[in-house]
Structures are given as structure tokens and as C-alpha cells.
Amino acid sequence: MDTVTRGDMAAVRPQRGGWLRTVTASLCRRQMLPYLPAMLCGALLGAQAFVLVCVTALIVAWACRIRDEPPPQPNHRPDPVTGLMQEAEATQAVEGFLAQSRDTGHRTACFVVGLDAPDQLIARTTTAEFDAVLCKIAARLATVLRDNDVIARLEGPCFLVALCTGPRADLESLIQIALRLQSTLHLPVSIGDRDIFISVHVGFCQHSRAPDTDASGFVAAARTAAKAARDQGRASIRAFTPDMGTPQMEPAAGPTQGLDSEIGWALDAGTLRGFFEPEFIAATGVFCGIRLRPRWLHATHGLLTEKEILPAVTHTGLNVAFDDLMRQYAFQAVSGWAKTPSYLPVIGLPVSLPSLQDARYADKLGLELERFDLTGANLRLILPEAIVATEPAEAVLRSLARCHGMGIAIELAGFGATSCTLPLLRRLNIQCIWIAPELVTRCDHDKGHQGLVAGTIALAARLGLKVGATGVSALGEHAQLVQLGCDYVQGPSLAPILSQDDLPGWLARHHAKATALTPPSAPKTLKRFNAQRVSLPP
Template sequence: MRSTVGLPLHRLIAALAGPIGRLTRPVMLAMAPMLLLAALTLGGNLGVALVLLALPLTVASAVGRPILTREGTRDPLTGLGDRAALTAELDRILGRSGGPPRSVAAMVLEIDGFKQIEQRHDRVAIEWLLRIVGERLQDGLRDGDTLARLDGACFGLALSSRHQPDLETAIQLGQRLQAAVADPIPVEGLQIHVTVSLGFALALRLVRPDGADLVQAATLALIEAQRGGSNSIRCYSEAMRHRVSLRHDLADEVAAALDRGDVVAHFQPQISLRSGRLTGVEALARWHHPERGLIPPGEFLPVMEQAGLMGRLGEVMVQDGLNALRLWDAAGLDVPHVAINFSQAELADPRLVDRLAWELDRFDLRPDRLAIEVLETVVAKRVEDVVVRNLSGLSGLGCRLDLDDFGTGHAAITSIRQFSIQRIKIDRSFVTRIDNDAEQQKMVSAILTMADRLGIETLAEGVETEAERDMLHRLGCDHGQGFGIGRPMPRLETEAWIRAIPPSCPEEPSCRAV
């Protein structure tokens, strides 16, 4: 729908909603004639009709719901209070509650994937979306709860002491707010599906907190929620603060660790499920901390990503992987190729193809000895032209392309063919307990049939047991990888593992890798 002067309806409403939302109720009424004149100029009769509808609704919304009105503490975009107003409201509730603050809580919410949304739409559309999300969150509140916009796509909430918030009621409210924003939002002719992750903090879990302490604790819980994926909820605990503190310490150390060589590649074997022969290895990053020992990848990889060091990590993995192949070749060991994961940020490097070509030449290795593992979500989205060019360039160079975590990203068959994918890696979620789950067997069988018709090899990730391995072989899967076959190991341990494989292995499932 468009206005009578050709202005898109959502832009017209955005233009009118800001001025109206920022006014107090008495000023709204006093300014009504001016607003009607502005509406007539911007949108003709339709604009006037919109103001006549919006004005009483906005005035009504100011009655019976807490509105933060302290001078200078209102968000100019949404008309909600800002961070200072939220902390002041929490301080007021804490002071009113008296004694142990058992009935006070704060919540912080953020739109998932907001940076990607910002990249696809202009400023007016983004402001419209933020207003709509703010309105939906406001509609999902209980009487007495207070909403504020903190910054960007982040909102804060002071939970009223009259509702006696505890863990269960806070989770229920969080789920209700997530449901309130779930309906698609029309923006520039598109339907945007918004999800929010949130964290909350109960005052009783902190020692003599003030409003700022509660907001900070809820923000820490939000960070933990975001680590769990979209639409997640977490409650603050002191253990959480300790984990966040450790991650901050890691962030200060990670660049130096890369320079010192503390982050190295470990290698996990990939075998033929038919013969047990080694068909490749995957290089996986491991950090050997001088004081904490081996740090799990789940802890340091997000830190590296936030620090913008994934490109540097990729260089280390490539160099370690190609160097291992060269040393194994010199030792007379048959390791067909090394597979290395590349993030979307690395694939967006315009120098990637030339850099890998130079590295392969430096180590005197054929390009097909290097397998590039690409997440299915990257191929499915294909959001950047440089990523598409790099994948095509790597395929043209002669490198193998493996599609990682297949079954989780909705990649189209046309995308698989376009990028000359040579092997798909079936996600571990389809492999776990496949020997006992008929539905899992049907799903994997369908994937294998598709791959067979397309002439693409298959590898099952996360093979943990002999029974899973046998079932995958019977279904026709080509390769397997997982702790049930071999754990990620340093280069010398991997070499010993390879030497332990029988030198002559018949093409039958009874012959097993060690």
C-alpha cells in the first residue's frame, strides 16, 4: 500500500510515529493541529487518517503503563526510556522493596543477527523495524513492568516488584516476549522474521546490587544466551561471571598465542567405511595454554572470531596441514589429503585463491591434496559475490570442496552443482544412534541416494560406536569420521595411528582401522 503522494506506507508511518511517540500526553494533545497539518502535507487524506487513529491510541497507551519520563533519558527513536532511565527505575524499585531484594529483576534482550539485517536494508527500514519490535515487546509486558531501549537492537526491562519475579516466572515472561516478536515484520516489500535472545538477572543472586549491577548481570546472561544460538534464554549466576571473565582474559592472550605457536593443528582421521583405509585427515585447531592446558575450541574460537583473528587462524591451519602432508609423504605414509575448515569471513578474502595457490606451490603439493570444508549455511545463503568467486576459483585451481554439516543449512541442489562440491559431510545429528533409530536411517538413506545420483561422495561425522559405523556402511555411506574411529591427535600421534593400520586391507567391512 502507498500513500496518496507516493510515499511508501511504512515510511509514512515511520515519519509520523517518531514525533508522536516522543511527546508526553499533554503535549500530544496540544500539538494535534500541527501534527494533522504535517500529516496532510506528507500523506494527504491517508496521512490525516493515520494520525487520527494513532493519536488516541498513543495517548491511551500512556495511561496505566509505566513510562520513563526523566528529562534527557528518553530514546529518540522509539520513545522508550534509555539505559539511564532503566537503571534509575531499577534503583527506585530496589529502594522501595526494602530488605533483601527478592522481588527485583532485570532483563536484557537483543535481536538475533541484527548486523546481517542492517546490511540488507536502509536506515529508514531499520528504524521502522526497531519501532515495531519495541511496540511488540511493550504489548507483551505485564502491568508494572518497564521497557527501555539500551542501544542498537538491544532492549532492557525492569520487572515490577508486585509480581514477585522468580526463575520460573522470568523464563515464562521471556518466552512470551519472544513469541510477541515472532510474527513476520513487513519491511520494503519483504517479510522479516525476527527472533530475540535474552538474559535476565534476579537481584537475590547478587550481593547488594544497584540498578547498574542488575543491568550488567542481565547483559552477561544475554551474552551466554547468544552463545547458545538464536532465541535462547539464560539466567545470571556467579559462575557465569567467572566464565565471562576467563573469556575476556583469553581475548587478551589469543593474538600472542597465535604468534607463539601455542595454537596448532590436531588431525582427525577419515576412513573408508568399506575397507577401513585412511582416506584423509581433518585439521582442527587446538590451543595449548601454558597455564590452563588444552583449551576447548568452543571457548577460544568465539574469542578469535570476535577479535577478527579467524583469517590468521586459517593461515596457521593451512601451514600446519600442508607441512604435515609433506612430512608424511617423506616418511612414506599414504595420506590422500588434509581437510581444513574455512569460515565465511575467510572465504570473503579476495586474496584467498592466490594465497592458497602460493602455499601449495611452496610445499610442492598438488591442489587436490587440500580439501576446503565449507559450512552448508554459507553455500545456502551465498550472501557475498566474493565468496562465490572464491569457491569457483578454488574449484578451478583443483582443490577439493567438502560441504560441512550437511542437513542443517538447506543448501539447494543447484548450489551443490554450481560450486562443484565433491563430498558432503552428513551432520552428526543424523548419525547419533542411527543403529537404533529408523527415522534417522530413512533420513540418511535419502541423503545418500541424492548424493549417489549426483555423483558426490559422502562422509558421516560424529561416528561414535561400532554399531553406528556398521549401519552407515550398510546404508551405503562412503567415509566416516568421529571419536569411534580416531580422536583429533597431534601430528606425531597421528603418524603412529596411521602406521598401526594394516598395510594391506581387503575391501570388506570386517577389516577395521585401529
């Protein structure tokens, strides 16, 4: 027998006599009891007083009927852009999946899919076009998933995917699902008469690894994994692990407000570290050098990259102190590796414009090289793209000329992101230009990017310059760069960014792998790097 609740009864309104029954019910409730003595008194005083009291009781009963109606249930509105459910409704659905999991023993999982570099995409598109990209992402996610799975829009350019309970939710199957999501979303999005190429990072959490049993903690763990994937690099995938720390309940994007007040303390406390990203010869894939990448081991926000560090350094005017600290990390690392006779990589050291304006900068480099028993051939200066946006000061040109005279190679990062005059490349003694990552992205599919990269490589060849590409995140991009004649490549598809302690072990494993893959008849190359960046293999 079906149970009818009070809410169900309230929802039913009889067509005849409904008001009379409602008023009678209100009169019988406890709040109408004080009126009963008044009604008795009215009956004793006369008919008119009795009628007056009854009419007053009816009016109060009708008003109480309005107040006694059950409160309306919350109305979950869909996302106005994509039409998907929003986070509150999705969290309730995830709670239902967790209840099913407890009853059936099956497992579920949560994924958070986020756009890589959304600021750059917003800058290249209008609001309507950006909304169209989000709608296309939502539609493509629906084609990959099952009908019972949940897709929701989170704050910012992020989406939540919750899998309905099933017998298989192990790590391998979830990684395959993440790869399937990426391969579907990485297809070009046609907006009007042009194609927009996007990439996404994915973070997910298994039900068995969720730190909390409720839905909010489950979703927060997936968000934490997505943040780790975003920090690792473009098109990365990360699974939640306990060592990622406490799940963040807030959205993954934009967690680093107020770093300006902490950057000075970080310089003194040693939480700013120098990490290293390997570089390779494009045509052969042979390791040929490393570039220093700053990282901040923040107590609250985790591992921060140069995207968050450099703005804080610039806002506080600590560029010189920051460059001095990074230079110490670079020289200490190279001097430590020099004790190993099998390799000595050439290290790329980023330098800011305020440091180059210091007339003593070249003298500092010379003293550091002498102190650590190194030469200029072990060092490369990586100039920021902002240095070619305007005519540099004479002090900058003198510092670069002195560094060039010491045998230090000078390279320009982010070429193509800003305007640059060709004579200025000669005046700065540039020997290698690194193509901006936004031009490298999807160059294997985007004809426009292919043309820009090909034109840059042809221009560099005419000027006698080497060309490198940074941010290579797919094998197709690497293959396309090789066909176009690029000299050097680096990116997450080739090697991760490593700490000073992890890099020697990685180099040893890479060297052993290269040795195993090298045919016996192949000519042997030098075992020590030189200024021409000749690589290591046997």
C-alpha cells in the same frame, strides 16, 4: 495531614502581593543582614539616603529570589527511535522494584535482549528500515509483558526488560519468559514489500543471584549474561551465574577493542585454544565428524570466538603461526581419540590463504600425520570463502593439489557469501561446500533463503559435490535442509562447541543415546569413521 515542602511552596505563586511577600522573605534571610546597618545609617543621614538604600536592598532581594529557586528536576527524554525510556530512567525504575522486593519479599528479574549479528542486518537494510525493525521489537515486547513491567532501550541494538515484583521468579519461569520473548521476536518483520527475519539472544539475572544490591549492578549482571548468550551462538539464552565473572557495566556489544596488541602474546601464552563443533548427517542426525573452532580465553573479555580472533590475526600478519597452533591442537586431539577403539572422527581444519601460499605447507601436513600415526583420511581442510573471491596464486593451487593427493578432503566454507566461478571449484579440488550461515538463517520461513539454498544444493549435485549447512539454530531449519537435500549439518540446535576434554564425554553420551533409540532390526554401520565420513552408531 499532608506535609507541604519548601519546593511545593516555591511552586505556588500568589496572584496578589506575591512580589511583596517574596521580597520581604528575602530581606529576612541571613544574606540580607549586612544591609540592615546600612539602612539604619541611611535613616540617620536623611530621607533620600534611606530611600536609596531601600531601593538597593529591594533590587538585591529580587535577584536573590531568582537564585534561591529550587533547581529543575532532571528531565528523562525517551529514546528518539523507539520512544522507550532510556537506561538512566530504567535504572531508577529497577531501584524501585528492588525497594518493593525488600518490603514485600517478592522477587524481580532483569532481562537484556540483543539482536544477533546486527552488522549483517545493518548491511542489508537502510537506516530507516533498521530503525523500523527496532520499533517493531519494542512494540512486540510490550505485547508480551505486563503493564507494570519496564521496557527500555540500551545502547546499540539491545533492550532491557525489568519484571515488576511478583511471587514467582524462579529459574524455570524465567526461562519460559525468555523463550516467549524469543518466539515473539523471531516472527518476520514486514518492511515495505519484503520480510526481514531476525533472531535475538537473551540474558537474564535473578534477583537472588544478583552480585550487587543496587540497580546498576543488577542490570550489569543481566548484560553479562547477554554477552555470554551472544558468544554461545545465535538465539541462545543464558542466566547469570557467579562464574561469569564481574558484571560489565559497559554495553555488551563491542568489548574487544585493541586485541591486535595482545594476539602475539596469546599465541605464546597458550590462551588460544582449539575447540570442536560436531557435525551430523542431515537425513539421519548421525554424528559424522568435527570441525575445529578457535577460542581465546581472554582475561578481561572472557571467551572470544573466531569473529574477534581472526581479524586480529589478519591485522598482525600472524596467520601462519596461528594455523600452526590450531593444527597442533587438531592432531593432538585426534591422536588422543585414536586410543579409543569405538570411534575416530574425521576432523575439519580451517586454513588461511597465507598458509597455503607456503610451498612447504603440504610437507608440514605430511610430517604431522606421520608423527601422530594418522592418515589423510582423518583430516579435512576447510578453505575460507575469501579464497574464491579472486584467482588464487599458483602456489595455492599446488599446495591443495598435493594435499588432495595425500587423501585429505578439501571443503569450502561460506559458499554463497561471495562470488565464485564454477571452474575454480574444480581447480581447487573442492569435494564439499558449506552454505553460508546467513543463507541458512530462517530458511524454514524465508522463501528467498529457501530458493538460494535449494539452488545451491542443485548446483552441487550437478557438479558432484557434497553440501553442508553451518549455523543451524532451529529444528525447523534442520527439517527444511533435509527436505532440500542437504548432506551435512552443524549448529547450536544440534550440539554445542566443546573443548578437547569435554568432547569424548559428549561423544559417549551421544553414542549411548543413539544406541538406545536405534531399533534392534536396524542395520549396523561401521564403528570407525573413514574418508567417506561414515558415522559411528552401533
